[in-house]
Amino acid sequence: MPHSAENLLPPELVARLERLELVTRKIFRGRLKGERRSKRKGQSVEFADFRSYVHGDDLRFIDWNTYARLDKLFLKLFLEEEDLHFYALIDASMSMDFGTPSKLEYACRLAAALGFVGLVRGDRVRIETLGQPAARPGPVFRGRHSLWRLLDHLQQLQAGETTSLAEGVRNFCLRNPGKGIVVLISDLMDKQGFADALRYLVAHQMDAYVIHVLSQEELDPDLKGDLRLVDCEDGDVAEVTVNAALLNRYRQTLAAFVEAARDFCTRRGMVYLLANTRLPVEQLISGYLRKRGLVR
Numbered sequence: 001m002p003h004s005a006e007n008l009l010p011p012e013l014v015a016r017l018e019r020l021e022l023v024t025r026k027i028f029r030g031r032l033k034g035e036r037r038s039k040r041k042g043q044s045v046e047f048a049d050f051r052s053y054v055h056g057d058d059l060r061f062i063d064w065n066t067y068a069r070l071d072k073l074f075l076k077l078f079l080e081e082e083d084l085h086f087y088a089l090i091d092a093s094m095s096m097d098f099g100t101p102s103k104l105e106y107a108c109r110l111a112a113a114l115g116f117v118g119l120v121r122g123d124r125v126r127i128e129t130l131g132q133p134a135a136r137p138g139p140v141f142r143g144r145h146s147l148w149r150l151l152d153h154l155q156q157l158q159a160g161e162t163t164s165l166a167e168g169v170r171n172f173c174l175r176n177p178g179k180g181i182v183v184l185i186s187d188l189m190d191k192q193g194f195a196d197a198l199r200y201l202v203a204h205q206m207d208a209y210v211i212h213v214l215s216q217e218e219l220d221p222d223l224k225g226d227l228r229l230v231d232c233e234d235g236d237v238a239e240v241t242v243n244a245a246l247l248n249r250y251r252q253t254l255a256a257f258v259e260a261a262r263d264f265c266t267r268r269g270m271v272y273l274l275a276n277t278r279l280p281v282e283q284l285i286s287g288y289l290r291k292r293g294l295v296r
Helices: 011-017 064-070 103-120 144-155 165-175 195-204 244-267 281-291
Strands: 036-052 074-082 085-090 124-129 181-186 207-214 225-230 237-242 271-276
Touching: 011 103, 011 281, 064 074, 085 103, 085 165, 103 124, 103 144, 103 181, 103 207, 103 281, 124 144, 124 165, 165 181, 165 195, 181 195, 195 207, 195 244, 207 244, 237 244, 244 271, 271 281
Parallel strands: 085 124, 085 181, 181 207, 207 271
Antiparallel strands: 036 074, 225 237
């Protein structure tokens, strides 16, 4: 991709992201100890509560001082720390290679920023694209020291994958049976529609966010006259005469498309957010995504 690691994650943005952490609306069991407080009780150094001893419990956690006073067995409970599994699923189809900056470049910047927040907090971060085969998961990044590997991975991503939206999300779900947060970053442009793809995310029972990325050129096109339009993904050609009436109809169709995606996600418990590529990533994260509960 024609951008550097510094463009993906500028130093001034890093300083602001340091204070944030990813938040899930669901409780998932992590594989490793992380830095976040769990709502579950487990084994750590911070006391949380007592409960009555049940046959089979670990004798090491019996409070013998309480037993000496009450002649009853009680178990000490501690706050458990857990890691969070964070997945950024990026659409790298040809339609994402459009706009200034391109939608794919914007998606990579967003994935880099959210991935960094996860790394700082000890979460497991995985960056994948829709075109990856079901049997080939992306690399896992963990810890601040993994940041440069994550940025290098993002720099290698290029537009041109031909996997459909539905097949790409389905393969992602097959690759990643675990639970966690998944952020799908896509323009949702697929001639077969987006519904089947998003249904796979719903069935996977992850904490799902859909970031609908569109360029300023798509949201407010500055076109006029006779044009020959070529679909960058399948080569379909359409010859049109762009006038005020056509632009008005285009805007109505786009608004209906956006509203349909928003309504589909809202009805199924997914968070939907429309992102203009001209919107700074910092503002998207610290403003909109903070309000929607992904970070705090």
